Amino acid sequence: MSLATHRVLPPLIMLLLLLTSIVAAGCVSPGVLPGTSTSPTSKPVISPTPTGTVLPVPTAPLFIPMEKSAATPTPVITPEPTSRVVFDPTYRWEYKDVNWAFTMVIPEDAYNYFRDKPRTPGMSYADYALADEDRETLQDVALNIKSSGDDQGYSEYDNAMNVLTFVQSLPYVKDVDSTGVKEYPRYPIETLKDGKGDCEDKTILAAALLQKMGLDVVILMLPDHSAVGINVAGASGVGCEYNGKKYYYMETTSGNWKIGDQPEELRGLTPRVVLLERTPILGLHVNALSVSADTDNVYFSTKYTVKNAGPGTAKNLVLRVRVYDPNVGDNQVWEPEKEIRIGDLPEGESTSGETSLTVPLGELGQIACTLSGDNVDTKKVKTDSFRAER
Numbered sequence: 001m002s003l004a005t006h007r008v009l010p011p012l013i014m015l016l017l018l019l020t021s022i023v024a025a026g027c028v029s030p031g032v033l034p035g036t037s038t039s040p041t042s043k044p045v046i047s048p049t050p051t052g053t054v055l056p057v058p059t060a061p062l063f064i065p066m067e068k069s070a071a072t073p074t075p076v077i078t079p080e081p082t083s084r085v086v087f088d089p090t091y092r093w094e095y096k097d098v099n100w101a102f103t104m105v106i107p108e109d110a111y112n113y114f115r116d117k118p119r120t121p122g123m124s125y126a127d128y129a130l131a132d133e134d135r136e137t138l139q140d141v142a143l144n145i146k147s148s149g150d151d152q153g154y155s156e157y158d159n160a161m162n163v164l165t166f167v168q169s170l171p172y173v174k175d176v177d178s179t180g181v182k183e184y185p186r187y188p189i190e191t192l193k194d195g196k197g198d199c200e201d202k203t204i205l206a207a208a209l210l211q212k213m214g215l216d217v218v219i220l221m222l223p224d225h226s227a228v229g230i231n232v233a234g235a236s237g238v239g240c241e242y243n244g245k246k247y248y249y250m251e252t253t254s255g256n257w258k259i260g261d262q263p264e265e266l267r268g269l270t271p272r273v274v275l276l277e278r279t280p281i282l283g284l285h286v287n288a289l290s291v292s293a294d295t296d297n298v299y300f301s302t303k304y305t306v307k308n309a310g311p312g313t314a315k316n317l318v319l320r321v322r323v324y325d326p327n328v329g330d331n332q333v334w335e336p337e338k339e340i341r342i343g344d345l346p347e348g349e350s351t352s353g354e355t356s357l358t359v360p361l362g363e364l365g366q367i368a369c370t371l372s373g374d375n376v377d378t379k380k381v382k383t384d385s386f387r388a389e390r
Contacts, residue, residue, distance in 0.1 A: 087111060087193050093169040095162045098152060102141070106193050110134075114187040122377045124279040125185060125200055125219050125226065129208040134189045142212040157234035160215055160250075161259060164228075167206040168255045171196040200226045202252035211276045218247050220271035227251055229273065230259060238262040242273045277375045280314040280347065283307040284379050286369050288357070290388070298361055298388035303354040304340075306371060310347035315374040317342035323357045326366040326385040334359050359388035 085108040092101040113133070142163070149159040173196045175184040186194065186201040188208045197205070203219060203226045210217045216231040220240070229240065229247030237260020239248040251257035288302045302321060308314045319340040325332040335358050342351055359365040367383040 089193060089195050091166060091169065091192075091195075093166050095165045096152075096154075096158065100145075100148075100162070100166065102144075104141075104192055106189060110189060111193045114190050117187070119183075119185060123185075124274055124375075124377060125204050125207070125221075126274055126276050126375075127279050128185055128187050128204045129211065129219075129276060130278050131187055134187065135212075138188055138208050139212040142209045145209070146213050155234060156215065156232050157259070159213060160210060160230055160232055163206060163209050163213065164250055164252065164257075164259065165255070167202050167209075167252050168257065170202060170205075172198060172202070172253050174198050199253050203228055206250065206252050207276060216245070216247075217276055218242065219274040219276070220247070220249065221274055222266055222269050222271050225266065227262075227271075229271070232259070235259045238267070240271055240273065247273070275315075275375045278311045280312050280345075280376055281309045282314060282317075282345075282371060282376055282379055283309065283350075284319075284369065284371050284381050286367065286381050286383060288367050288383050288386075293361060293388075293390040296361055297358050298390065300357045300359065300365075300367075301354055302357050302367055303352065304369065305350055305352040306342060306345065307350035308345045308347055312347055312375070314345045314376050317345055317371060317373040317376070320370045320372075321355055321357070321367065323359055323365050323367045325364050327364060334363070334365060361388055361390070363388050 087106045087108065088103055089106070090101060090103040092099065094100065114131075145162060145166070146159050149162050152158075154162065170191065175198055176182050178184075178194070178196065185204065186197055188205045191197040191201045191205045206228050207217050207219055210228065210230065218229040220227045220229045228250035229242075230250055231245045231247050235248040237248060237258070239246045239260065241247075248260045249262045250259055251261060251263060257263075283306070285305045286302065287304075288300045290298050291301045292299045300323075304319060304321075306317065306319070319342060320337055321340065322337040323334045324330060325334070338355050338357075340353065340355060342353075345351060357367060364385055365388055366385045369381050371379045
């Protein structure tokens with residue numbers, strides 16, 4: 001189901017983000033709420049506040065950075081929420097002897113919106129991480145963590161480790177235990193509200209925050225597991241080469257895994273790299289027509305059309321075409337599989353072509369086409385079965 005078929009909600013669906021405290025060891029400075037008389041600073045930043053400080057939820061949906069002096073809060077959303085029920089989870093973790101904490105205010109409408117979105121089989125985890133509706137809220141979280149890290153003198157590596165440590169601090173729970181469904185990928189807002197998730201949920205959340213922090217990350221897909229890969233200075237350990245870069249492994253499921261650490265049981269496995277890009281939706285149409293025959297074979301012209309409905313460019317497309325006996329399957333392929341390299345296909349464009357296939361005279365045949373690429377879901381189509389006749 002596309003977004004157009006859902007009830008249209010405002011951007012972020014009134015996600016209220018309230019960073020109530022970032023706590024640094026040995027440094028305590030209460031935050032100042034809007035309306036105080038102290039002078040504003042030129043750059044809103046998060047300053048450390050005491051652990052356990054309780055701040056009122058604003059009546060309008062505002063993002064309120066806590067700082068040593070007052071500043072005008074930046075509005076995230078102006079419409080009033082349709083539901084006054086909110087969730088306000090608080091997260092706490094420790095990195096480099098600094099105690100970190102923040103609280104999010106998530107309206108029930110926002111949580112239900114993501115919970116009710118369909119889980120399409122084969123949907124890329126990148127699509128969950130890069131959903132439009134929570135983009136600004138996640139960016140606020142990411143940039144405020146980064147800003148506070150910068151205040152601590154953190155490098156890009158430290159900021160990435162700080163996000164990783166935060167995500168690792170969320171309890172690991174299997175989908176079947178938390179939802180009753182064997183596989184249920186969560187959108188980042190769901191994971192933040194639920195305060196827990198399995199490997200793909202925590203991978204999606206970490207990838208979303210790191211990407212919005214401006215870091216170069218990918219998602220690494222392994223058998224029955226997923227993780228984040230990051231290309232960042234200062235990293236070492238286990239990683240994989242992709243497009244001339246090395247992406248170091250980030251294990252999100254539990255604590256004490258640093259960038260480059262990998263569980264022993266996953267060593268030696270080659271991950272599939274998923275780029276942090278929205279997945280273009282492809283259309284594939286195939287038509288086969290017999291064009292000639294001799295005493296032994298019938299020759300077919302197989303025409304194909306690939307269309308990219310977007311979003312974005314479909315990269316490095318490859319179409320594989322084979323013809324086989326449908327009663328036997330891959331045990332009886334009438335000729336070797338043909339590979340057609342289409343390359344990049346921009347959004348809104350299509351490409352067509354044809355290839356020739358041969359089936360022995362009088363035999364059954366069926367043509368199968370598989371379309372794949374770097375940032376698309378694999379698409380498969382088959383023709384009806386036919387008998388090769390003159």
